[in-house]
Amino acid sequence: LQLSTADFDQLVSQHPDLREYFDKYISDISIRNFLKLCTVFAPLSPQEIRDLLGAMNVMDYAVNQTIIREGESGDAFYLLRSGSARVIKESNGHKVLKLLKAGDSFGELALLTDQPRAATIVTDEPSSVFCLQKSEFDRIVTASPKFKDAIVSVASGYSSAAVRET
Numbered sequence: 001l002q003l004s005t006a007d008f009d010q011l012v013s014q015h016p017d018l019r020e021y022f023d024k025y026i027s028d029i030s031i032r033n034f035l036k037l038c039t040v041f042a043p044l045s046p047q048e049i050r051d052l053l054g055a056m057n058v059m060d061y062a063v064n065q066t067i068i069r070e071g072e073s074g075d076a077f078y079l080l081r082s083g084s085a086r087v088i089k090e091s092n093g094h095k096v097l098k099l100l101k102a103g104d105s106f107g108e109l110a111l112l113t114d115q116p117r118a119a120t121i122v123t124d125e126p127s128s129v130f131c132l133q134k135s136e137f138d139r140i141v142t143a144s145p146k147f148k149d150a151i152v153s154v155a156s157g158y159s160s161a162a163v164r165e166t
Contacts, residue, residue, distance in 0.1 A: 041079075041147070041150070042150070043146035043149070043150050044144065044146060044147055048140075048144055048146075048147070051140070052132070052140060055132055055133075055136040055140070056079075056130040056131060056132050057130070057131045057133075058081065058128060058129070058130060058131070059128070059129050059131050060126070060127070060128050061083070061123045061127050061128070062123070062126055063123055063124065063125050063126055064122060064123060065122065065123050066121070066122050067085065067121040067122070067123065067129065068106070068107055068117050068120065068121045069090075069117060070088070070090045070091060070116070070117050070118065070119050070120045071090075071091075071116045071117060072116060072117045073110065073116060074107060074109075074111045074114070074115075074116070074117060074134065075133065075134050076111075076131050076132060076133050076134060076137070077105065077106075077107045077108050077131075077132040077134075077137045078105060078106050078107045078121075078129045078130065078131055078132075079103070079104075079105045079130040079132075080100050080101065080102050080103065080104050080105070080106075080128075081102060081127075081128040081129055081130050082102050082127060082128045083102065083123055083124070083125050083126055083127025083128060084099060084100060084101050084102075084123070084124040084125055085099075085100045085121050085122060085123045085124055085127060086098075086100070086121070086122050086124060087099075087100060087106065087119045087120075087121055088119060088120045088121070088122060089118075089119050089120075090119075090120050097119060099124075100121070105154065106121055108137075108151050108154060108155050109155050111134055111137050111138070112151065112152065112155055
């Protein structure tokens with residue numbers, strides 16, 4: 001079956017539910033492709049990516065809004081969907097440790113170690129994140145050794161000085 005662009009546009013304009021279906025389908029494919037480009041999710045199979053997507057929530061933040069705070073308990077893992085943010089060590093004079101961009105993840109260290117958050121994350125501009133609650137994070141880490149290895153690899157890259165409580 002082949003339709004011209006004009007015929008397709010006419011069809012979906014006459015059937016809003018069809019438009020909604022295609023918009024959701026295209027959005028889901030875009031999000032899956034975005035997740036595959038993120039280092040921590042690259043090892044996951046398409047089915048594991050779909051499962052992960054089903055467990056994630058999207059959260060939006062304004063400029064200079066705190067996403068997580070140093071010292072708090074770890075309740076979720078985050079993936080910066082859009083925007084940018086700073087990783088700040090408040091206990092070290094509010095030192096900026098790193099700048100995050102879309103595709104960067106954070107929050108895994110507290111979940112893996114059951115220790116308080118090692119740093120604060122503050123947005124630099126309006127930003128959106130995918131949020132994976134601890135219970136879902138734990139489930140996926142247990143079910144997918146590839147995901148666990150990727151997460152541990154990211155977490156092991158942090159310098160001990162950057163995360164150590166002072």
